[in-house]
Amino acid sequence: xxxxxxxxxxxxxxxxxxxxxxxxxxxxRNAELRFLMVGDEAKLLPLLARRPELxxxxxxxxxPDVVTSDVKPSVxxxxxxxxxxxxxxxxxxxxxxxxxxxxxxxxxxxxxAKFVLKTLPGIDRPAICAIMPGKQRSVVFLDLGANVDCDxxxxxxxxxxxxxxxxxVLGIERPTLGLLNVGTEDLKGGDVVREAAAMLRAxxxxxxxxxxxxxxxxxNGEVDVAVTDGFTGNVALKxxxxxxxxxxxxxxxxxxxxxxxxxxxxxxxxxxxxLRERFDPRMHNGAMFLGLGGVxxxxxxxxxxxxxxxxxxxxxxxxxKGTNDRITEEMSAVHSALxxxxxxxxxx
Amino acid sequence: xxxxxxxxxxxxxxxxxxxxxxxxxxxxRNAELRFLMVGDEAKLLPLLARRPELxxxxxxxxxPDVVTSDVKPSVxxxxxxxxxxxxxxxxxxxxxxxxxxxxxxxxxxxxxAKFVLKTLPGIDRPAICAIMPGKQRSVVFLDLGANVDCDxxxxxxxxxxxxxxxxxVLGIERPTLGLLNVGTEDLKGGDVVREAAAMLRAxxxxxxxxxxxxxxxxxNGEVDVAVTDGFTGNVALKxxxxxxxxxxxxxxxxxxxxxxxxxxxxxxxxxxxxLRERFDPRMHNGAMFLGLGGVxxxxxxxxxxxxxxxxxxxxxxxxxKGTNDRITEEMSAVHSALxxxxxxxxxx
Numbered sequence: 246x247x248x249x250x251x252x253x254x255x256x257x258x259x260x261x262x263x264x265x266x267x268x269x270x271x272x273x274r275n276a277e278l279r280f281l282m283v284g285d286e287a288k289l290l291p292l293l294a295r296r297p298e299l300x301x302x303x304x305x306x307x308x309p310d311v312v313t314s315d316v317k318p319s320v321x322x323x324x325x326x327x328x329x330x331x332x333x334x335x336x337x338x339x340x341x342x343x344x345x346x347x348x349x350x351x352x353x354x355x356x357x358a359k360f361v362l363k364t365l366p367g368i369d370r371p372a373i374c375a376i377m378p379g380k381q382r383s384v385v386f387l388d389l390g391a392n393v394d395c396d397x398x399x400x401x402x403x404x405x406x407x408x409x410x411x412x413x414v415l416g417i418e419r420p421t422l423g424l425l426n427v428g429t430e431d432l433k434g435g436d437v438v439r440e441a442a443a444m445l446r447a448x449x450x451x452x453x454x455x456x457x458x459x460x461x462x463x464x465n466g467e468v469d470v471a472v473t474d475g476f477t478g479n480v481a482l483k484x485x486x487x488x489x490x491x492x493x494x495x496x497x498x499x500x501x502x503x504x505x506x507x508x509x510x511x512x513x514x515x516x517x518x519x520l521r522e523r524f525d526p527r528m529h530n531g532a533m534f535l536g537l538g539g540v541x542x543x544x545x546x547x548x549x550x551x552x553x554x555x556x557x558x559x560x561x562x563x564x565x566k567g568t569n570d571r572i573t574e575e576m577s578a579v580h581s582a583l584x585x586x587x588x589x590x591x592x593x
Numbered sequence: 594x595x596x597x598x599x600x601x602x603x604x605x606x607x608x609x610x611x612x613x614x615x616x617x618x619x620x621x622r623n624a625e626l627r628f629l630m631v632g633d634e635a636k637l638l639p640l641l642a643r644r645p646e647l648x649x650x651x652x653x654x655x656x657p658d659v660v661t662s663d664v665k666p667s668v669x670x671x672x673x674x675x676x677x678x679x680x681x682x683x684x685x686x687x688x689x690x691x692x693x694x695x696x697x698x699x700x701x702x703x704x705x706a707k708f709v710l711k712t713l714p715g716i717d718r719p720a721i722c723a724i725m726p727g728k729q730r731s732v733v734f735l736d737l738g739a740n741v742d743c744d745x746x747x748x749x750x751x752x753x754x755x756x757x758x759x760x761x762v763l764g765i766e767r768p769t770l771g772l773l774n775v776g777t778e779d780l781k782g783g784d785v786v787r788e789a790a791a792m793l794r795a796x797x798x799x800x801x802x803x804x805x806x807x808x809x810x811x812x813n814g815e816v817d818v819a820v821t822d823g824f825t826g827n828v829a830l831k832x833x834x835x836x837x838x839x840x841x842x843x844x845x846x847x848x849x850x851x852x853x854x855x856x857x858x859x860x861x862x863x864x865x866x867x868l869r870e871r872f873d874p875r876m877h878n879g880a881m882f883l884g885l886g887g888v889x890x891x892x893x894x895x896x897x898x899x900x901x902x903x904x905x906x907x908x909x910x911x912x913x914k915g916t917n918d919r920i921t922e923e924m925s926a927v928h929s930a931l932x933x934x935x936x937x938x939x940x941x
Contacts (some may be wrong), residue, residue, distance in 0.1 A: 352776075378839070379839070380838075380839055380842065390775050390776075393775060393782055393783045394783050425828060427738050427741060427823065427824055427827040427828065428700075428738075434741055434824070435741045435742050435824060459827075459828070459831050460827070460828040460829065460830065460831025460832035460833075460834075460835060461831040461832065461834055461835030461838070462835075463832065463835060464832065464835030464836050464838065464839040465835060465838075465839075473828070475775065476775055476782070476783060476825065477824065477825050477828050479775040479807075479808070480773060480775065480807070480808040480821070480825050480828070480829050481808065481828050481829060481832045482808065483807050483808025483809040484808035484809065484811060484812065484829045484832045484833050484836075485808075485832050485833075485835075485836045486808075486809055487808060487809030487810070487811060487812030487813060487833075488812050488832075488833045488836040488837055488840075489836055489840060490728075490809070490812065490813075491726070491727070491728055491812040491813075492836075492837060492840050492841075492868070492872070493840075494728065495868050495871060495872070496844075496864070496865075496868055499863075499864035499865065499867045499868045500861070500864045502863075502864065502867070505863060506861075506863055506864040508860060509857070509860040509861035509862070509863065509864050510861065510864070512856060512857040512860040512861065513848070513854075513857035513858065513860065513861035514857070515847075515850075515853060515854055515857065516844070516847035516848045516850065516854040516857050516858070517844075517847065519847045519850070520840075520843050520844055520847045523843060524840070524843070
């Protein structure tokens with residue numbers, strides 16, 4: 246069964262080159278893929294002409310308009326009605342594609358996707374979700390910035406989406422779940438996280454809810470799914486990226502100091518290469534926009550073809566595993582369980 | 594002029610050994626120091642007997658009580674009236690010491706310090722502050738967990754405390770300041786950070802306020818002082834620590850894979866050693882509790898003697914530079930400036 250994916254061919258620092266090359270890499274791995282490539286025909290046709298294998302799997306949809314990387318979401322929404330980003334999302338809405346992938350402006354993509362696709366039943370706000378490398382395992386982490394202010398109900402919805410993702414796409418039968426906080430004791434943290442913890446304990450997720458976790462528990466891989474509000478999640482993600490860059494930069498500097506350390510680098514190269522491969526951000530590329538009424542994946546704006554091909558793979562996985570239907574079902578089960586005790590409380 | 598520092602000799606995983614050894618290291622570097630060592634005499638006397646040099650600079654204050662690492666702040670406050678931690682803080686209050694240093698339970702230390710020492714004039718809530726290593730420079734970062742919920746006024750107070758610290762203790766003439774947010778545009782983030790930004794722009798700190806910064810700007814060293822609420826700051830700090838551990842662990846693993854990579858390690862050692870020295874957490878040990886009516890420094894609970902000696906150095910610096918008086922002055926100037934326009938607004 247083929248899966249049609251709409252590609253915003255003009256989004257990202259090195260578009261449309263990396264989009265076309267990434268699509269070619271993705272199709273070489275998965276021959277079931279079909280692409281609806283939205284963008285400037287004059288730029289795309291020459292690139293596709295060189296890739297007959299890919300060309301056969303591509304339907305082109307021409308538009309000269311693009312959403313630039315610095316435009317505000319509200320402006321992109323009003324003025325970008327004919328942009329490659331908007332038309333890619335529209336294709337999901339219209340059923341021409343099962344998912345959309347874009348390396349463009351994150352805020353604009355979320356704004357347009359929310360406006361066009363709305364949210365899934367039972368979900369008030371979509372979240373941005375990514376996989377973080379951890380010590381014992383990779384961790385599904387959300388929200389990474391879609392929602393700056395969150396209430397307990399939002400956090401519960403993020404928890405459900407993260408757990409369904411881990412179960413359906415990563416194949417973890419019973420994913421464990423943690424709520425990010427400043428301490429692991431029950432009394433720590435603000436009202437919102439404490440209320441969310443109480444709700445999770447009364448829900449069908451209770452058995453796999455490990456309570457509060459701290460920042461270092463993510464990198465330790467203490468749980469499969471880590472949930473927080475979009476402000477904290479965004480800062481945490483960027484601090485992790487920044488720390489990794491700082492350390493690898495200092496390592497490079499250390500090795501380039503003198504002839505002896507340079508020799509050290511040559512001999513250490515195999516060990517360093519294995520490190521680089523494990524933490525290659527391109528392998529973790531593709532932030533899922535979970536909770537929307539359609540599958541949308543955001544590739545990193547600065548990624549290359551390999552990274553973009555991985556974002557396509559993530560989108561195809563989300564579609565193949567029926568993630569959105571699973572989220573709706575699980576959310577409904579959680580809401581039923583949570584309504585139970587409050588109905589009793591109202592009666593008493 | 595000698596500086597008397599009260600030491601909670603029983604706080605920390607390896608107390609009292611690291612406290613005594615750390616004090617000896619500190620006094621070897623700075624002969625002006627005097628210590629009021631609070632703790633179990635039976636344990637301290639044998640340790641001090643082996644260090645006659647240190648012994649002469651130490652006044653012992655015996656108590657058998659300790660605040661354990663897992664006790665709640667409220668319990669430590671009620672039941673720990675005779676603990677080594679409480680008596681060390683009391684010594685600051687009573688003028689027997691100019692500062693207190695403890696490697697014990699952070700929450701208990703903050704709770705006791707707040708209760709005994711109160712806050713400085715103009716400061717509603719103290720903050721936990723530390724130095725983060727960055728690419729271009731080290732960054733003064735606060736609050737790291739003392740205040741989970743913060744309003745704009747709290748963030749302004751943290752900003753003043755951070756700037757005064759950078760100016761007085763680090764000797765940076767005009768420290769630049771950033772407010773942690775999820776994006777650098779003015780419209781990003783929640784109400785609290787936006788309000789705080791507006792207040793900073795109307796204050797004497799305006800010229801050096803660089804606006805919003807993101808998580809990776811801390812490790813990039815974009816500003817001298819980075820301000821956020823205690824929830825976000827605590828998560829950010831622990832994510833940074835966790836990421837550094839994850840990477841160094843993976844590096845170690847990469848080098849221990851086979852004979853060839855082990856050889857690589859031997860040759861690469863000088864480069865790796867320079868990296869370790871730069872990021873040695875013991876050199877950055879000592880989280881300042883800024884905003885209290887007395888100088889209190891928290892050493893990491895798991896640190897060794899070198900780390901503890903650095904926490905003592907931080908405390909001595911805070912005292913020598915008159916940091917608390919500077920904070921009171923600067924805060925008063927900021928409040929005067931902020932009251933100006935609102936008085937006009939009320940009149941119009």
